[in-house]
Structures are given as structure tokens and as C-alpha cells.
Amino acid sequence: MLTQNLGYPRIGAFRELKKASEQYWSGKESLQNLLLTGKKIREANWRLQKNAQIDLIPSNDFSFYDQVLDMSLTVNAIPERYHEIAEDRNNTETDLYFAMARGYQKDGKDIIAMEMTKWFDTNYHYIVPEFHKNQKFSLFSNKITNEYQEAKVLGIETKPVIIGPVSYLLLGKEKENGFHRIELIRNLLPVYIEILEKLEKMGAQWIQLDEPFLTMDLSDAEKKPTILFTIS
Numbered sequence: 138m139l140t141q142n143l144g145y146p147r148i149g150a151f152r153e154l155k156k157a158s159e160q161y162w163s164g165k166e167s168l169q170n171l172l173l174t175g176k177k178i179r180e181a182n183w184r185l186q187k188n189a190q191i192d193l194i195p196s197n198d199f200s201f202y203d204q205v206l207d208m209s210l211t212v213n214a215i216p217e218r219y220h221e222i223a224e225d226r227n228n229t230e231t232d233l234y235f236a237m238a239r240g241y242q243k244d245g246k247d248i249i250a251m252e253m254t255k256w257f258d259t260n261y262h263y264i265v266p267e268f269h270k271n272q273k274f275s276l277f278s279n280k281i282t283n284e285y286q287e288a289k290v291l292g293i294e295t296k297p298v299i300i301g302p303v304s305y306l307l308l309g310k311e312k313e314n315g316f317h318r319i320e321l322i323r324n325l326l327p328v329y330i331e332i333l334e335k336l337e338k339m340g341a342q343w344i345q346l347d348e349p350f351l352t353m354d355l356s357d358a359e360k361k362p363t364i365l366f367t368i369s
Contacts, residue, residue: 276328299346
């Protein structure tokens, strides 16, 4: 029988991530030090689980802010107001990421953050994806494959954890009238397939798709597009 962990706390044994993030946001810490802190936490978590003889060790369960926001960046669900930040070569992917999470007030710009709301009935909050009719998606961030490879270099085989497409869409909100966000699943699934194919080529044996919405009562509107795609 295989043993597995669905996900591991990412704050660090001594709350290192919280401290490093706050230092970075206040300008007292460099981006390099923040990224290094994240890398050290991930390695410590993986090694601890390997030493505990966990068979299926999760990767991509780490996040600098929120796993839903991570997925928005991964599939290029970046609201238009942040495009100028993304196109500025002086900004990193991390700058864009935190701008979406916390807003951006720099270089004469004042861009509001994305909405934050509670994760189901918990006290955990996540950044709400924003969707438009006929929205297109593409692979923007390689966080999922990068962290899988990062563990592999350490000699640790992991099971990438990914928020499933149905739940990702339903966690978001329509920003215009005339459509239901679940209709976008046809545009979104090719990006998921691309990610899975990349992981397969890298040697991944197991992948965990988290679909919490499939444990709930879905409306007819939410069921129909997913059924049509499955049987087509």
C-alpha cells in the first residue's frame, strides 16, 4: 500500500516564509533572498517527508501567496489592468504575481489588487480569478514543472498537485454578463493537457488533481459544459 500526503504546510518550521515575505514587501529584503527562502522551505519539506517514508510526496503545494493565484498565473488568466506590468522588462514574474495579490503602487501607477475571499467555509482566503466571455488561456508560468524538476534534482520523486479545471473556474467570477464561467472549460483544458504532457515527459508517475467542487451540488449550468466535453 502506498502512503501519500495531500499537501504540506508551506510557511516553514519557524514561519520563515511570513517573515521573508513581509521583509520583501517592505523593501528590506531582496527578491533573491525571498526566492531562496522558498527554495529552502520546499527542500526541507520534501526531505522530511522522504525520511518519513512517504511514497507520494507532493510538489506544487508550496506558494508564496495563494495556490489559486498560482494557477491564474500558470494559465495566463491575468486581468488586463496588469498587462503593462507584465510587459515591463524591469518587472519579474514575482512582481506581477504580488501586484495581482496586493495591488501595484509604483512609477506613478495605482492598480488595485484582485478580490480576495474565503476558501469555502474556512478562514483561509484566496485570490478570486477574473473571467470574461470567450476568454483564451495559455501556459504562462512554469511553476508546476519547475518545482517538480527542483525536487527531482534532489533525488526526490514527487506527485505534482494541481487545482482541477472545474474547481478553478468555479472559484472565479464573471466580470461581464452573458455567460457562465464554466463555459470556458473548453478553452482551459488544452493548457491543462499541455502541463500534463510536460510532466509525463519529465517522468512524473502520479499527479493529484484537486476538485473540491465535485463534492458539492452543481447547478445544471455547471454540469452541462463538463458533461459535453467529456463525451465529445
